[in-house]
Amino acid sequence: MGxxxxxxxxxxxxxxxxxxxxxxxxxxxxxxxxxxxxIIPLNNLGHSNDGWGLGSRGARKLADRLAAALASGETExxxxxxxxxxxxxxxxPCTICGGAGRRAEPPHTGPGPLLCNGCNxxxxxxxxxxxYPFSVENVREFEAFLRECGGFNIx
Numbered sequence: 001m002g003x004x005x006x007x008x009x010x011x012x013x014x015x016x017x018x019x020x021x022x023x024x025x026x027x028x029x030x031x032x033x034x035x036x037x038x039i040i041p042l043n044n045l046g047h048s049n050d051g052w053g054l055g056s057r058g059a060r061k062l063a064d065r066l067a068a069a070l071a072s073g074e075t076e077x078x079x080x081x082x083x084x085x086x087x088x089x090x091x092x093p094c095t096i097c098g099g100a101g102r103r104a105e106p107p108h109t110g111p112g113p114l115l116c117n118g119c120n121x122x123x124x125x126x127x128x129x130x131x132y133p134f135s136v137e138n139v140r141e142f143e144a145f146l147r148e149c150g151g152f153n154i155x
Contacts, residue, residue, distance in 0.1 A: 001018065001021070001049070001152055001155075002019055002021045002022060002025070002049075002150055003019065003020050003021075003022065003029075003049050004017070004019050004027040004049065004154070004155045005017070005018040005020075005053075005083040005145070005147030005149075005152050005153070005154050006152060006153050006155065007020065007145070007148070007149025007150055007151070008055070008056065008149065008151035008152060008153065009056065009131055009147050009149075009151060010044055010051070010089070010148055010150055011148050011150060013149045014144055014145060014148050015145060015148030016125055016149075017145075018141070018142060018152075019140065020136060021124075022127065023045070023131050023132050023133065024132075024133060024134075024135075026047060026081065027132050027133065027134040028142060029046045029047055029136055030138065031047070031078060031134065031139065032046070032062060032066070032076075032142075034063050034067055035065055035066070035074070036061070036063060036065045037115050039057075039058055039061045039062050039065065040054070040058075040062070041056070042072045043061075045154075046154060047152055048154070049071060049155050050154075050155075051152035051153045051154065051155055052153065053132055053151060053154055054151060054152060055151040056150045056151040058151070059146045059147075059149055059150070059151050059152055060146070060147070062146055063143050063144075063147040066116075066142065066143040066146070067147075069139075070136065070139060070140060070143065075136050076136055078134075078135050079134055079135060082134045083134075083140035086129060086130050087126075088134075089127035089129055089130060090125075090127060091124040091125060091126060092124065092125055092126075092127055093123065093124060093125075094119035094122070094123055094124060094125050095109070095117045095118070096109055096116055096117075096118035097110065097111055097112070097116035097118060097119065098110045098111055099122065099123040099124065100116070100123055101115070101116055101119065101121040101122060101123040102114060102115060102116055102121065103115075103116040103117070103118070107136065110130050114155035117133040137147055
């Protein structure tokens with residue numbers, strides 16, 4: 001699943017469309033919410049793809065806020081803190097083999113005679129949250145889109 005973000009009144013090709021898959025979008029939008037609570041309403045539907053969005057003025061204000069955070073190094077600091085957070089998350093027991101390292105014959109789950117392909121026989125796997133990356137470059141690309149989109153809707 002992805003988030004297709006369409007510009008409402010784009011002034012350039014860059015402002016027509018921005019896309020992230022759900023893994024990249026959720027940390028990006030959470031960052032936007034954290035640095036712009038006065039622009040993005042608390043009850044927003046930015047983590048859904050049902051057409052919610054910001055108007056032209058809100059998109060420009062968010063672009064300005066992101067640009068300031070990028071220029072000050074705040075976004076880089078956030079990215080480093082976020083990466084450290086993900087790195088510190090504990091591994092989880094494998095749900096395919098139940099932590100045994102060997103799995104049952106498909107379609108069954110749990111321990112069995114086969115080497116588990118969900119954890120490569122380790123019985124543990126990375127924390128699910130590590131699937132959600134964050135990068136300064138993604139913020140920079142979204143800021144550029146916002147500057148030229150004339151408002152946006154998320155589908």
